[in-house]
Amino acid sequence: MKKIISFTLCMVMVISLFCFAVNAASTVSIVASESGFEDKAQVDKVTKDGVTVTFSKATGNNAPVYYVNGNAFRVYGGNTMTVSAEGNITSITLTLASANNLGELSANTGTYTVNKTTGTWTGSASEVVFTNTASSGHARIQVIDIEIGGSSTPPTTTEATQPDPEPTYTTPEEIVNALYQLEKGKFLPGGPYTLEGVIKSVDTKYNSEYGNVTVTIIVGDMTDKPVQCFRLEGEHAADLAVGDKIKVKGELKRYNDTYEFDAKCQILEYTKGQTTQPEPEPTYTTPEEIINAAYALEKGAALNGTYTLSGTITAVNTIYSERYGNVTVTMAVDGFEDKPIQCFRMINGSGVEAVDKIGVGDKITVTGTLKNYNGTIEFDANCTLDAYTIVEKEPEVIPTTPEEILAALYALQDQESLAGPFTLTGKVKSIDTEYSQEYGNVTVTIVVDGFENYPVQCYRLEGNGADKVAVGDTITVTGSFKNYRGTYEFAQGCTLDKLVAADRPVDPDTSPDTSDASVIAAVVAVVVSAGAAAVVIKKKH
Known part of the structure; x- marks a missing residue:
């Protein structure tokens, strides 16, 4: 009898252990940086230990991509990420690179929540589809932890504590x-x-x-x-x-x-709409009608249809982007110089290859949707350059000395850019944005010796040593210029060429000394003529 009881107890223990093993949860971790993708490579599928994560462009404009910067999969708006497993998935934890890159992920089943930089899905499924519902922005996913097996029993509720049902609307x-x-x-x-x-x-x-x-x-x-x-x-x-x-x-x-x-x-x-259509939007034909109608728009509104205007470029607001193949300029139509039209992110039209060549003074013809964007009357993004004439100009004088370079920078109107590249050496006056480990840049403001009244911001400064820059250091920076709402700056993408720390030199021979001991003071005179501004910086000896 004792043997029978002992045998029975042993069998119960074995069965219990077996059941525990079957129900025990296991976790599979997929780390973006360990998935074998090169920088900026399109991501399609990652498989590990019976788990498959499939990335899809779906309705997005860009396909999912892996970036070394942030060591993350970038899931853009409209993209999907499908997690599937041979067993029952009960939990998925997403480690996100930063609170600024969470996306707007939603799951087709279960519950998904976000706390700071951690996204947590709970439920019970063999496949979970995440969709980034954001119209812009992306999620940067560094690690995907998938828990398989275990239990996924929803919390029980009594009649007294059961939540109210979600309202359903019918009419x-x-x-x-x-x-x-x-x-x-x-x-x-x-x-x-x-x-x-x-x-x-x-x-x-x-x-x-x-x-x-x-x-x-x-x-x-x-x-x-x-x-x-x-x-x-x-x-x-x-x-x-x-x-x-x-x-x-x-x-x-x-x-x-x-x-x-x-x-x-x-x-x-x-x-199909009946013959009694609503009154069509008014159609404008002459430049005067088109411009006046555009300037009558309320903020956020746009004219129905597309329009074409010709004019002269008065400013290059954002220099040509090789990556996106566009440029932003402002033009004035003859006779309507007081009503400028911005051409936002203009691209080449059919048979035209010139958005990278045009500049101030050139004649252009543009087609697109006209809108009022926060008070700026503009052709909307992806307007097309249909025709152009490069106007012969006086030979361009390239500024070379710090005095000439600062004069050119401070002559820029709001949102105007100057391609350069230009190089300045100055002392760090302030750290405007701390160094970002994720993006590898820092924003500082420098003053050139002798021109203390003309600070220059170095926006998102990159390069070796950018993480070490401190107030009082002397740095040499190269990049293009921009006047951004009254801030005169090296535009994003500027590079750190040389760093001399306040207490010790670094790479002392890589750049000549550009200080001018004879400079005592600087005075700026702004001369405005025919709508164009010129800056003259005068030195006193």
Whole structure:
């Protein structure tokens, strides 16, 4: 009898241990920096110990990429990241590079929360799809910890403590009114919802690559509560126009001050607009009509359709970007010099290759959407350069001395740039932004010896020794110039060429001494003529 009891107890223990082993959780860690990707390489799939993480561009403009800077996978707006395993996933922990790069991740199942730089998903699934719902910005994911097995028992609630059910809205009025009560960034609980309305505007034209379009509809007579359908998909998405009636299904959210169906909302029904179309937006034909209409826009508003204007470049606001192939300039149309038009992130039009060549004084023809962006009347991003004439100019005098270089910098108007590159040596007056380990840069302000009244900020200064720069050090910096809202600066991307610490020299022979012992004081005279400013810096001996 004792043997039988002993045997039974042993079997119970063995079975218990077996059950424990089956239910015991195991964790698989996927570290971005150890996944074998080179810097700026597109990321597709990572597999480890039965776990697969698949990255997809999905509806985003950029595909997911690995960057050495931050040692992280960058998941951009519209991208998806799918975590799948052979077993049951009960927990996923994301270690994010910084609080500024969290993205707006949402999961297709379970619960996802963020605390500082840690994102935590809990639930029970063999596959979890994360989507970055942000329209801009990205999540920088350094480590993905996946817990497999174990238990994922939701907390029990008694009848007394059970939370109230989330409200569900049924009529169009209830749905729209509830949507307009949301706080920024919140979704309307109880979705998805369906609404029917008439298209008020086509906000983003149909994208054949991604198969979506963004429109705004008016539901019933609620003209004061428009609903945007962001990246709307489905049959007839390419055919939608103002006046058409559509029925849309999707999740509803408030994005900043836009009340919208979230990305991937679907067209359920489509009816072409009746012959009694709403009155079309006014069409402007002459430069005078176009410019006056643009200047009559309220902030954030845009003219319907695209327009073309020709003028003379008065300023290069942002120099040509090789990475993005665009430039920002301001032009004045003849006879309307008091109403400048900015051409924001202008790209080459069909058959034109000149956005990297044009400059102040050149003649250009531009086509795009005109809008009022916070008081700046501009052609919107991706406006096109359709024609140009390079105007012969006087031979450019390249400033070389500190005096000439500072004069050129301080002659810039607000938002104007000067490509250079230019080099200055000065003493660090202040550390404006501490050194960032993540980005490898620091922002400081320097003063050139003898020109203390003309400080120069070195914005996001990079290079060997940037982490060691301190107030009182003497540094040599090279880069392009910009006047950013009254701050005269070396623009982002400037480099540290030489550092002489306040108490000891470093690399004493790498750069000549540019100090001028004869300089006692500097006086700036600003001469304004025909809308152009020139700066003369005078020295007293």
